[in-house]
Amino acid sequence: MPIDAAKALAAEPRTGEISWDTKDVQLYHLGIGAGTPATDPDELRYTLESRLHVLPSFATVAGAGSPGVISGLSMPGVDVDLARVLHGGQSLRIHRPLPAEGRATATGRIAAVYDKGKAAVLVMRTEVADGDGPLWTNDAQIYVRGEGGWGGDRGPSARPDPPAGDPDRVVERHVREDQALLYRLSGDRNPLHADPEFAKRAGFDRPILHGLCTYGMTLKAVVDTQLGGDVTRVRSYTTRFAGVVFPGETLRIRMWHTPASTRVAVSAADRDDTPVLADTIVEHT
Numbered sequence: 511m512p513i514d515a516a517k518a519l520a521a522e523p524r525t526g527e528i529s530w531d532t533k534d535v536q537l538y539h540l541g542i543g544a545g546t547p548a549t550d551p552d553e554l555r556y557t558l559e560s561r562l563h564v565l566p567s568f569a570t571v572a573g574a575g576s577p578g579v580i581s582g583l584s585m586p587g588v589d590v591d592l593a594r595v596l597h598g599g600q601s602l603r604i605h606r607p608l609p610a611e612g613r614a615t616a617t618g619r620i621a622a623v624y625d626k627g628k629a630a631v632l633v634m635r636t637e638v639a640d641g642d643g644p645l646w647t648n649d650a651q652i653y654v655r656g657e658g659g660w661g662g663d664r665g666p667s668a669r670p671d672p673p674a675g676d677p678d679r680v681v682e683r684h685v686r687e688d689q690a691l692l693y694r695l696s697g698d699r700n701p702l703h704a705d706p707e708f709a710k711r712a713g714f715d716r717p718i719l720h721g722l723c724t725y726g727m728t729l730k731a732v733v734d735t736q737l738g739g740d741v742t743r744v745r746s747y748t749t750r751f752a753g754v755v756f757p758g759e760t761l762r763i764r765m766w767h768t769p770a771s772t773r774v775a776v777s778a779a780d781r782d783d784t785p786v787l788a789d790t791i792v793e794h795t
Contacts (some may be wrong), residue, residue, distance in 0.1 A: 515623035517587030523619040528573025532559040541693035542726035564608040567726040569646040571696040598653035599750040605644040614640040624665030630657040673773040677764035693723040719755040752788040
C-alpha cells in the first residue's frame with residue numbers, strides 16, 4: 511500500500527529554518543489579486559513596503575518552501591502519484607501578527623491519516639515559531655484518490671451547520687488569466703496549475719487555480735470588507751475546498767458576519783454558483 515499510516519504517524523517531525531522579507535509578502539499579495547486599483551490607499555497597504563500589512567494567509571507560503579500538501583507527500587510512509595492528489599482543506603491559527611520580515615523555525619509532521627474508503631486523507635501540520643514564541647499553526651488536509659480501503663479510522667465527519675438567512679455582504683473578485691502563474695512564484699510549483707498536459711492527466715480540461723490562492727483572495731475580501739482592513743484581528747481561518755476555480759473566472763464571496771467570526775461561502779459565479787470553498791470560518795476580534 512503506497513500509504514503506510516503507522517509509519518507516517520510515527521515519523522520524526524521535520525524541522526527547518528525559514529525566512530521571508532517584504533518582497534516575498536508583496537509577491538504573495540499580488541498573487542492573490544492585491545493592487546487593484548494600484549494607487550488605492552487600501553491596496554497600498556498590501557503592496558508598498560513603507561506601509562506593509564501582512565495578510566495572515568501569507569503563512570501558507572512563508573519561506574517559499576513547499577506548501578503543506580507537497581511537504582506531506584514527501585514524508586516517510588507516503589508514496590503517491592501527484593496527479594491523484596487534491597488539497598482537501600486548510601486550517602490556520604494565528605498566535606501573533608505576522609511580521610513583514612522574519613526568521614523562524616518550522617516543524618512539520620503528519621498529524622493524522624484517515625481512511626475514507628475510496629481515498630485517504632493526510633493531515634500535514636506545520637508549527638512555526640521565532641525567538642519570541644509561536645507564530646502560527648497550519649493544517650493542510652491532503653486528499654489522495656484511490657488510496658483508502660485499508661480499514662483505518664475514517665476521521666471526523668461532523669460539519670458546521672450552514673449559515674442562516676441571507677448573507678450580510680456579497681462581493682465578487684475576478685481571477686486574472688495569469689493568476690495561477692503569478693501565485694505559483696510564491697512556492698507552489700505544482701504543474702497542475704500551469705501545464706495543460708499535466709492538468710489533463712489529472713482529469714481537468716486546463717490548469718486550475720491553486721486552492722490556497724482562492725483561500726487568500728477570500729481572506730483578503732473578509733479583512734477588507736468586514737474587519738476594516740485590520741489584518742491583526744484575524745485569529746483563525748478554516749475552509750474545505752469544495753470545487754475548483756479556473757483562471758479567468760469570477761469568485762462570488764458571501765459573508766455572514768458576527769462580532770467574533772465571519773462565515774463565508776465562495777462559488778464560481780461563471781458556472782452557476784458552483785461551490786469552491788465551503789465550511790469556511792474566519793475567527794476574529
